[in-house]
Amino acid sequence: MSYNSNLQNIVRDMCIDDGGGAFTNNKPMTYFNRQLLEKFNPDINGFSLCFFLPPPFLGASVESDVFRKLSVFAAVDFTPPVREVKTQTFDHRSAGIPYAVELEPSEQFTVSYLDNTDMETFKFHSAWFDYIHDLTLGYVSAPSIYLDPGSGSYGGLDYAGAIFVVKYSMSMQEIVYVGKVTGAYPQSLPNKEIIGQRITNEIVIIPFTYFAGWYEETTNPSHPIWSELESNIISYYG
16 A cells, blocks of 8 residues: 555544544544545555456457457546436426336446557457448348347347446455446547647547446345356456
8 A cells, every 4th residue: 555554553543543642532533534544545445447248249250359358457447327217207286206217327338448559459449340330231241140039149239248347445356346338339439549649649548439238237246247257257367
């Protein structure tokens, strides 16, 4: 941690412990300082990583293994879909009374990536984008597995993947939050960020906006997406 452990002990003795200090008799302030030191210190917030699960790409030769591993390091910012409670209203003489009818996530999210000198992040998304273009215009045929009603993949999207966002505790050993976007594919290519400016020479950070078919999030280790993360995603790294 970046703060000095001796200083931490001094602050604890002065502001938190009941055995002495300026706030011994001020219980609200004792509680306030305990929260500040133990649970809200910026040095113990943990760290978040993104794990990318690529589409099947059965109808194209899109190489995804390199970016699948790279995404854990390259994804530096993640704005997940917003989960919203949809409401309707009972008519009433004085005012309408809203009541919940369903919970639904928004249809967009963004991820910003660092790109390297080989432009691996941009090249992967460009190939992904081209495949969507060719498939929707009929330049390539949809794989037969998606057209067979007897198939378990009937009606699936060959170009839709998934992205997991995972928050770890400060030890980086324990997972405390998992979010999963299902049915993800890019909506645009950020070519301006790739081109950059002639007057500066900076690290390339490229923001991608994706369509989100569904978003699920949990802090419960018994949730199915938690076990999916551990068995199918993290295990991929060896």
